[in-house]
Amino acid sequence: MLDPSDDIELLPPDLRPWRDGGSDVDHVHVRESGRPGPTAMLVALTHGNELCGAIALDWLLRQDVRPLHGRLVLAFANVAAFGRFDPDDPFSSRYLDEDMNRVWDESVLRGPRESRELRRARELAPFIDSADALLDLHSMQEPGAPALTICGMTDKSVPLARAIGQPATLLVDTGHAAGLRLIDRGGFSDPTSPRRAVLVECGAHWEAPSADMAIDVSLRFLRELGMVDADWATSRLRVRTPSRQRLVRVGEGVTALTTGFRFLMPTHHLMVIPQAGTPLAEDAGRQWVTPHDGCVLIMPSRRAGQAGQTMVRLGRYED
Ligand SMILES: [Zn+2]
Known part of the structure; x- marks a missing residue:
């Protein structure tokens, strides 16, 4: 039996400074450029114990990232579960009542079921539904696991994943029987909609390379959408560009x-x-x-x- 605290290389960032993000929902940061353009959204902590995404958003906020056009939304999703992160029991803070990455079907979100994750998802949904392009940052259970991008259930977000250029492995899958993921919600899974979303599994939970990958992919996503100065983003990349990306x-x-x-x-x-x-x-x-x-x-x-x-x-x- 492994001792989880031995495997925790990352510290949970302090999110208290990021509670008020200028929207009417806590831990959701909305930054308007005042110029026409897309809405780009980055999401961390869909799973409360996956620290790499929170580290990436904390890093971007400390850089005071501002969109050059359109609108940028940075959201910490399951902050309540994250608040219970315990390095001696790191799996227990994945969620409080239910997996927040299975609640995004409209019938569930607007239905009678109640849970703390559903309440939070209902707060986040208007932001998600306004996003033209969305990056959902996650990590994986297996030690040393190489990163991959889940492009959703259709091929339409594959070009976005290829334009991001990181990580090496791309996936098109069939979703989960247990419920709809964030990246499959609404227009994101409609082949006729131009809206795109990808989920990046940045590496193994709590391993230091997952945080570097989360920052690297976030910078590439913002660069690809023209939200930030390309030279600024490129000079801050942290992970070697793969020679090619393969689709599974x-x-x-x-x-x-x-x-x-x-x-x-x-x-x-x-x-x-x-x-x-x-x-x-x-x-x-x-x-x-x-x-x-x-x-x-x-x-x-x-x-x-x-x-x-x-x-x-x-x-x-x-x-
Ligand atoms: Zn996850």
Whole structure:
């Protein structure tokens, strides 16, 4: 059993100075340029224990970043969960009542259900729905995990991810059965809408490189949208540009039937299993095998916390 506090290389930033961001919602910063242009939005702390995004937004605010055109929105999402971050129990502050990255369907957001995450999501929704381009900053569970960009359920945000140019791996997937993600909300997942959103998994939770990646990707996003001076952004980049970006098309997910779910081999994120039909996992008498050659494992979970949990998603490289 690992001792989590040994793995915590990042300190949670002090968000108290950023409570009043000039909007009517706490920890949401709205900066108007006074010139026509897009609304660009950066979101951190959709998951309260993923510190890298909060570090990136704190860094941008300390640089006093201002948009050259259009409007810039910087939002710390699940501040309440983040406020409970404990280095000795860092997984417990992912959320308070429910996963804030599964609540974004209009029927859920406008429905009768109540939770602290839903209340916060209802406050944030008008800002999100005003964004022409959105970057949602996350991190992953697996130690040493390489970063990737989730472009959503359609291909339309892939060009934005490629223009950002970082990180090396891009994903188009099928979303989550448990609920709609922020990047799939409304126009973001409508192929006919020009609105675009990407989620960047910046690396492993609490590892120092994830914060550098979060700042790097944020600068590239702002540069691509013309929100900041290109030379200013370029001179502050922190992570080497990958020689190329490869797209993984994600197909089916493997969902736990019980908490007894187990993989039949050691797994790691972006591991490629060459042969179709290789036994992958079993649970309650069911066995899963790889559905095709060159099967890429996306963020395998270490253990099933509950039935219905997505344990791994399976994809293949398109290029
Ligand atoms: Zn996350």
